[in-house]
Amino acid sequence: MANLKEKILQSLKSTKQVEPTLNFISKSQENLLKNYSNPAFNQKDKNKLLKHYSNLQNLGKSLYRYGALMDNNYFAEAQEEKNDIENTVLKGGIVYCHYVWHSEKGEHTCDECRELDGQVFEYYDEVPERPHPNCRCTVEIVEGEIEIDGEEPQEDKDKIPPRMPTPQPPSPQPKTSSKRVMPVNGTITSPHGWRIHPTLKTRKFHDGIDIGVPINTPVKATTSGKVVMAQWYNGYGKYVEIDHGNNIHSFYGHLNSYDVKVGDIVNTGQVIAKSGNTAGIGKNGKVMTTGPHLHFGVHKNGQSVNPLEFVRNF
Numbered sequence: 001m002a003n004l005k006e007k008i009l010q011s012l013k014s015t016k017q018v019e020p021t022l023n024f025i026s027k028s029q030e031n032l033l034k035n036y037s038n039p040a041f042n043q044k045d046k047n048k049l050l051k052h053y054s055n056l057q058n059l060g061k062s063l064y065r066y067g068a069l070m071d072n073n074y075f076a077e078a079q080e081e082k083n084d085i086e087n088t089v090l091k092g093g094i095v096y097c098h099y100v101w102h103s104e105k106g107e108h109t110c111d112e113c114r115e116l117d118g119q120v121f122e123y124y125d126e127v128p129e130r131p132h133p134n135c136r137c138t139v140e141i142v143e144g145e146i147e148i149d150g151e152e153p154q155e156d157k158d159k160i161p162p163r164m165p166t167p168q169p170p171s172p173q174p175k176t177s178s179k180r181v182m183p184v185n186g187t188i189t190s191p192h193g194w195r196i197h198p199t200l201k202t203r204k205f206h207d208g209i210d211i212g213v214p215i216n217t218p219v220k221a222t223t224s225g226k227v228v229m230a231q232w233y234n235g236y237g238k239y240v241e242i243d244h245g246n247n248i249h250s251f252y253g254h255l256n257s258y259d260v261k262v263g264d265i266v267n268t269g270q271v272i273a274k275s276g277n278t279a280g281i282g283k284n285g286k287v288m289t290t291g292p293h294l295h296f297g298v299h300k301n302g303q304s305v306n307p308l309e310f311v312r313n314f
Contacts, residue, residue: 004028008089011063012082018067025060029053040101040130040139048141050205058302059088061241065228068262077263099127104136113137179268180223180311183252184275184294186213192297192306207304208251208297215256215292217275222250222296222311227264227272236295237278242266247302250310253295254278 007024011017032053035041041049062085069078103109103117113135121127127139190210196203225244229251233239236253240260243249256276266272277292298310 005089008059008063008085012066012085015067015070018063022060022064025056025063029056029060032056035127038127038129038139040127040135040137041141042138045139045141054302059085061229062088064231064233065262068229068231072261072263074263100140100142101127102138102140104138109137110135181220181269182211182311183219183222183296184211184213184217186211186217186294188212188308189290189293192304192308205304207299208253208295209307211294211296212291213275213294215274215276217294218271219252219255219273219275219294220269221266221272222268222298222307224265224267225250227260227262227266230258230261232278235279238273238276240273242272247300248310249299250307251295251297251299253297254293 004024007017007021011021032049035049062081066078066081066085069075069081099121101116101119101121103113116128116137130137188209189212190206192206192209194203195206219240221242223244225242227240228243228249229239229241231239233253236251238255238258239251239253240255240258241249241251252273254276255273255278258273260266260272275292275294296307298305298307300310
Protein backbone atom coordinates (compact mmCIF):
# COMPACT_ATOMS: atom_id res chain seq x y z
CA MET A 1 0.00 0.00 0.00
CA ALA A 2 1.42 3.36 -1.02
CA ASN A 3 2.24 5.99 1.57
CA LEU A 4 -0.75 8.31 1.97
CA LYS A 5 1.48 11.22 2.91
CA GLU A 6 3.47 10.87 -0.32
CA LYS A 7 0.26 10.64 -2.36
CA ILE A 8 -1.11 13.87 -0.88
CA LEU A 9 2.15 15.76 -1.35
CA GLN A 10 2.42 14.50 -4.93
CA SER A 11 -1.11 15.74 -5.69
CA LEU A 12 0.03 19.23 -4.61
CA LYS A 13 2.66 19.10 -7.35
CA SER A 14 0.21 17.94 -10.04
CA THR A 15 -3.53 18.60 -9.89
CA LYS A 16 -4.03 15.53 -12.10
CA GLN A 17 -3.24 13.50 -8.98
CA VAL A 18 -5.93 15.16 -6.86
CA GLU A 19 -8.84 12.92 -7.90
CA PRO A 20 -6.93 9.59 -7.51
CA THR A 21 -5.72 10.75 -4.08
CA LEU A 22 -9.26 11.68 -3.03
CA ASN A 23 -10.40 8.19 -4.04
CA PHE A 24 -7.56 6.70 -1.98
CA ILE A 25 -8.55 8.79 1.05
CA SER A 26 -12.19 7.71 0.65
CA LYS A 27 -11.16 4.05 0.60
CA SER A 28 -9.06 4.60 3.73
CA GLN A 29 -12.09 6.12 5.48
CA GLU A 30 -14.22 3.10 4.55
CA ASN A 31 -11.65 0.75 6.10
CA LEU A 32 -11.56 2.81 9.30
CA LEU A 33 -15.33 2.54 9.66
CA LYS A 34 -15.18 -1.21 9.11
CA ASN A 35 -12.71 -1.54 11.96
CA TYR A 36 -14.90 0.62 14.19
CA SER A 37 -17.40 -2.25 14.17
CA ASN A 38 -14.68 -4.85 14.88
CA PRO A 39 -15.24 -6.02 18.52
CA ALA A 40 -11.50 -6.72 18.89
CA PHE A 41 -10.96 -2.96 19.38
CA ASN A 42 -11.78 -1.43 22.76
CA GLN A 43 -13.75 1.82 23.00
CA LYS A 44 -10.65 3.95 23.58
CA ASP A 45 -9.06 2.70 20.38
CA LYS A 46 -12.37 3.02 18.51
CA ASN A 47 -12.31 6.71 19.45
CA LYS A 48 -8.84 6.89 17.89
CA LEU A 49 -10.28 5.39 14.70
CA LEU A 50 -13.02 8.05 14.63
CA LYS A 51 -10.40 10.77 15.13
CA HIS A 52 -8.32 9.40 12.25
CA TYR A 53 -11.50 9.24 10.14
CA SER A 54 -12.30 12.90 10.90
CA ASN A 55 -8.71 13.96 10.10
CA LEU A 56 -8.85 12.18 6.74
CA GLN A 57 -12.24 13.71 5.99
CA ASN A 58 -10.91 17.23 6.63
CA LEU A 59 -7.78 16.56 4.57
CA GLY A 60 -9.91 15.25 1.71
CA LYS A 61 -12.08 18.36 1.74
CA SER A 62 -9.03 20.63 1.83
CA LEU A 63 -7.45 18.76 -1.07
CA TYR A 64 -10.65 19.00 -3.11
CA ARG A 65 -10.84 22.75 -2.41
CA TYR A 66 -7.23 23.14 -3.55
CA GLY A 67 -7.93 21.37 -6.85
CA ALA A 68 -11.16 23.30 -7.46
CA LEU A 69 -9.51 26.65 -6.69
CA MET A 70 -6.65 25.88 -9.09
CA ASP A 71 -9.10 24.83 -11.81
CA ASN A 72 -11.01 28.10 -11.40
CA ASN A 73 -7.82 30.26 -11.36
CA TYR A 74 -8.12 31.31 -7.71
CA PHE A 75 -4.35 30.97 -7.38
CA ALA A 76 -3.87 33.03 -4.22
CA GLU A 77 -6.56 31.10 -2.33
CA ALA A 78 -5.19 27.83 -3.72
CA GLN A 79 -1.73 28.67 -2.39
CA GLU A 80 -3.20 29.29 1.08
CA GLU A 81 -5.04 25.96 0.95
CA LYS A 82 -1.87 24.23 -0.23
CA ASN A 83 0.14 25.69 2.65
CA ASP A 84 -2.48 24.50 5.13
CA ILE A 85 -2.39 20.97 3.67
CA GLU A 86 1.41 20.86 3.78
CA ASN A 87 1.44 22.03 7.40
CA THR A 88 -1.16 19.43 8.36
CA VAL A 89 0.55 16.55 6.56
CA LEU A 90 4.14 17.34 7.51
CA LYS A 91 3.44 18.27 11.12
CA GLY A 92 1.60 15.18 12.30
CA GLY A 93 -1.81 15.54 10.65
CA ILE A 94 -1.50 11.98 9.37
CA VAL A 95 -0.70 9.58 12.19
CA TYR A 96 0.65 6.19 11.17
CA CYS A 97 -0.30 3.31 13.41
CA HIS A 98 0.62 -0.26 14.14
CA TYR A 99 -2.21 -2.68 14.99
CA VAL A 100 -1.04 -5.32 17.47
CA TRP A 101 -3.08 -8.49 18.06
CA HIS A 102 -3.20 -9.75 21.66
CA SER A 103 -4.43 -13.28 22.34
CA GLU A 104 -6.55 -13.93 25.44
CA LYS A 105 -4.44 -17.01 26.33
CA GLY A 106 -7.36 -18.63 28.13
CA GLU A 107 -9.82 -21.48 27.70
CA HIS A 108 -11.30 -19.93 24.55
CA THR A 109 -7.92 -19.48 22.85
CA CYS A 110 -7.80 -21.50 19.63
CA ASP A 111 -4.81 -22.30 17.43
CA GLU A 112 -5.63 -19.42 15.11
CA CYS A 113 -5.69 -17.01 18.06
CA ARG A 114 -2.29 -18.28 19.23
CA GLU A 115 -0.84 -17.76 15.77
CA LEU A 116 -2.18 -14.20 15.69
CA ASP A 117 -0.83 -13.36 19.17
CA GLY A 118 1.71 -10.53 18.94
CA GLN A 119 1.26 -10.13 15.18
CA VAL A 120 1.64 -6.55 13.98
CA PHE A 121 -0.44 -5.17 11.11
CA GLU A 122 0.69 -2.00 9.37
CA TYR A 123 -2.68 -1.08 7.87
CA TYR A 124 -6.19 -1.14 9.30
CA ASP A 125 -7.61 -3.03 6.31
CA GLU A 126 -5.34 -5.98 7.20
CA VAL A 127 -6.73 -6.44 10.72
CA PRO A 128 -8.86 -9.66 10.81
CA GLU A 129 -12.14 -10.20 12.59
CA ARG A 130 -12.17 -12.42 15.67
CA PRO A 131 -11.93 -16.01 14.36
CA HIS A 132 -14.79 -17.50 16.42
CA PRO A 133 -17.79 -16.34 18.56
CA ASN A 134 -16.10 -17.05 21.93
CA CYS A 135 -12.89 -15.23 21.02
CA ARG A 136 -11.79 -12.59 23.53
CA CYS A 137 -8.67 -11.43 21.69
CA THR A 138 -8.05 -7.69 21.40
CA VAL A 139 -6.26 -5.36 18.98
CA GLU A 140 -4.17 -2.51 20.34
CA ILE A 141 -3.52 0.63 18.30
CA VAL A 142 0.06 1.89 18.69
CA GLU A 143 0.49 5.32 17.15
CA GLY A 144 3.75 6.27 15.48
CA GLU A 145 5.50 6.54 12.14
CA ILE A 146 5.77 3.33 10.12
CA GLU A 147 8.95 2.64 8.20
CA ILE A 148 8.37 2.21 4.47
CA ASP A 149 10.70 -0.25 2.68
CA GLY A 150 13.06 -0.17 5.63
CA GLU A 151 13.64 3.58 5.43
CA GLU A 152 13.09 6.12 8.16
CA PRO A 153 10.54 8.84 7.39
CA GLN A 154 12.20 11.80 5.68
CA GLU A 155 10.09 14.82 6.30
CA ASP A 156 12.58 17.32 4.87
CA LYS A 157 12.76 15.38 1.62
CA ASP A 158 8.99 15.60 1.19
CA LYS A 159 8.80 19.32 1.89
CA ILE A 160 7.67 21.22 -1.19
CA PRO A 161 9.55 24.52 -1.69
CA PRO A 162 7.16 27.45 -1.24
CA ARG A 163 6.28 29.41 -4.36
CA MET A 164 5.22 33.02 -4.54
CA PRO A 165 1.51 33.16 -5.38
CA THR A 166 0.37 34.95 -8.50
CA PRO A 167 -0.84 38.46 -7.56
CA GLN A 168 -4.63 38.51 -7.38
CA PRO A 169 -7.21 41.21 -6.72
CA PRO A 170 -8.77 41.13 -3.23
CA SER A 171 -11.29 38.33 -2.88
CA PRO A 172 -14.93 39.38 -2.43
CA GLN A 173 -16.21 38.98 1.09
CA PRO A 174 -19.74 38.03 2.22
CA LYS A 175 -21.96 40.62 3.81
CA THR A 176 -21.60 40.51 7.57
CA SER A 177 -24.59 38.73 9.08
CA SER A 178 -25.25 36.91 12.34
CA LYS A 179 -28.65 35.70 11.20
CA ARG A 180 -29.10 31.99 10.51
CA VAL A 181 -31.98 30.28 8.78
CA MET A 182 -33.06 26.73 8.09
CA PRO A 183 -32.14 25.75 4.53
CA VAL A 184 -35.61 24.30 3.86
CA ASN A 185 -38.93 23.99 5.64
CA GLY A 186 -39.97 20.40 6.21
CA THR A 187 -40.28 17.51 8.65
CA ILE A 188 -37.08 16.26 10.28
CA THR A 189 -37.08 12.59 9.36
CA SER A 190 -33.79 11.67 11.06
CA PRO A 191 -32.04 13.62 13.86
CA HIS A 192 -28.35 14.33 14.47
CA GLY A 193 -26.30 11.72 16.37
CA TRP A 194 -26.08 7.97 16.72
CA ARG A 195 -28.90 6.02 15.05
CA ILE A 196 -29.81 2.73 13.43
CA HIS A 197 -29.28 3.37 9.72
CA PRO A 198 -32.74 3.13 8.07
CA THR A 199 -31.58 0.83 5.26
CA LEU A 200 -28.33 -0.75 6.46
CA LYS A 201 -29.90 -1.57 9.86
CA THR A 202 -26.58 -0.99 11.64
CA ARG A 203 -25.63 1.59 14.27
CA LYS A 204 -23.99 4.59 12.58
CA PHE A 205 -23.30 8.20 13.49
CA HIS A 206 -25.48 10.64 11.57
CA ASP A 207 -23.48 13.86 11.08
CA GLY A 208 -26.46 16.05 10.31
CA ILE A 209 -30.23 16.04 10.10
CA ASP A 210 -32.48 14.77 7.31
CA ILE A 211 -35.35 17.05 6.28
CA GLY A 212 -38.07 15.48 4.13
CA VAL A 213 -38.94 17.76 1.19
CA PRO A 214 -40.04 17.20 -2.44
CA ILE A 215 -37.38 17.04 -5.16
CA ASN A 216 -36.34 20.48 -6.48
CA THR A 217 -37.25 22.33 -3.27
CA PRO A 218 -35.04 25.50 -3.14
CA VAL A 219 -32.19 25.09 -0.63
CA LYS A 220 -30.95 28.23 1.14
CA ALA A 221 -27.60 29.03 2.71
CA THR A 222 -28.05 28.93 6.48
CA THR A 223 -25.84 32.03 6.82
CA SER A 224 -23.32 34.01 4.74
CA GLY A 225 -20.02 32.55 3.61
CA LYS A 226 -17.86 31.24 0.76
CA VAL A 227 -18.60 28.08 -1.24
CA VAL A 228 -15.69 25.66 -0.82
CA MET A 229 -17.21 22.51 -2.34
CA ALA A 230 -19.82 21.92 -5.06
CA GLN A 231 -19.54 18.39 -6.42
CA TRP A 232 -20.61 14.78 -6.18
CA TYR A 233 -19.21 13.66 -2.82
CA ASN A 234 -19.05 10.11 -1.42
CA GLY A 235 -22.42 9.02 0.00
CA TYR A 236 -23.87 12.54 -0.10
CA GLY A 237 -24.52 12.64 -3.84
CA LYS A 238 -24.55 16.18 -5.20
CA TYR A 239 -23.13 18.24 -2.35
CA VAL A 240 -22.43 21.87 -1.43
CA GLU A 241 -20.27 23.06 1.47
CA ILE A 242 -19.93 26.65 2.71
CA ASP A 243 -17.17 28.13 4.87
CA HIS A 244 -18.65 30.68 7.29
CA GLY A 245 -15.38 31.64 8.97
CA ASN A 246 -14.35 30.91 12.56
CA ASN A 247 -13.82 27.24 11.56
CA ILE A 248 -17.54 26.75 10.91
CA HIS A 249 -18.76 24.94 7.79
CA SER A 250 -22.28 23.98 6.74
CA PHE A 251 -23.02 21.33 4.13
CA TYR A 252 -25.98 20.18 2.09
CA GLY A 253 -26.32 16.69 0.58
CA HIS A 254 -28.48 14.57 -1.78
CA LEU A 255 -29.09 17.62 -3.98
CA ASN A 256 -30.73 17.39 -7.38
CA SER A 257 -28.68 20.36 -8.63
CA TYR A 258 -26.65 23.28 -7.32
CA ASP A 259 -26.56 26.90 -8.47
CA VAL A 260 -23.15 27.89 -7.08
CA LYS A 261 -19.49 27.06 -7.72
CA VAL A 262 -16.34 27.00 -5.60
CA GLY A 263 -15.29 30.52 -4.64
CA ASP A 264 -18.76 32.06 -4.80
CA ILE A 265 -19.78 34.36 -1.96
CA VAL A 266 -23.31 33.67 -0.71
CA ASN A 267 -25.53 35.53 1.72
CA THR A 268 -27.95 34.33 4.37
CA GLY A 269 -31.06 32.83 2.80
CA GLN A 270 -29.65 32.84 -0.73
CA VAL A 271 -30.79 29.87 -2.83
CA ILE A 272 -27.74 27.71 -3.52
CA ALA A 273 -29.29 24.46 -4.78
CA LYS A 274 -32.37 22.32 -5.34
CA SER A 275 -33.07 19.33 -3.09
CA GLY A 276 -33.13 15.79 -4.46
CA ASN A 277 -32.33 12.17 -3.70
CA THR A 278 -28.90 11.72 -5.31
CA ALA A 279 -26.70 8.91 -3.96
CA GLY A 280 -29.91 7.17 -2.98
CA ILE A 281 -28.81 4.02 -4.79
CA GLY A 282 -25.81 2.19 -3.33
CA LYS A 283 -23.71 -0.75 -4.50
CA ASN A 284 -25.51 -3.58 -6.31
CA GLY A 285 -28.49 -1.29 -6.87
CA LYS A 286 -29.52 -1.25 -3.20
CA VAL A 287 -31.68 1.70 -2.18
CA MET A 288 -29.79 3.64 0.52
CA THR A 289 -32.34 6.35 1.35
CA THR A 290 -35.99 6.26 2.35
CA GLY A 291 -37.02 9.02 -0.08
CA PRO A 292 -36.24 12.56 -1.27
CA HIS A 293 -34.77 14.73 1.47
CA LEU A 294 -32.06 17.25 2.31
CA HIS A 295 -29.12 16.22 4.48
CA PHE A 296 -28.07 19.35 6.41
CA GLY A 297 -24.94 19.31 8.57
CA VAL A 298 -22.60 21.68 10.40
CA HIS A 299 -18.98 21.20 11.44
CA LYS A 300 -17.24 23.43 13.98
CA ASN A 301 -13.47 23.03 14.37
CA GLY A 302 -13.74 19.88 12.29
CA GLN A 303 -16.29 18.28 14.63
CA SER A 304 -19.94 17.54 13.89
CA VAL A 305 -22.45 19.68 15.83
CA ASN A 306 -26.24 19.61 15.89
CA PRO A 307 -27.44 21.87 13.03
CA LEU A 308 -30.62 22.77 14.93
CA GLU A 309 -28.59 24.18 17.82
CA PHE A 310 -26.40 26.07 15.34
CA VAL A 311 -29.42 27.73 13.71
CA ARG A 312 -31.24 28.51 16.95
CA ASN A 313 -28.30 29.77 19.06
CA PHE A 314 -27.10 32.85 17.19
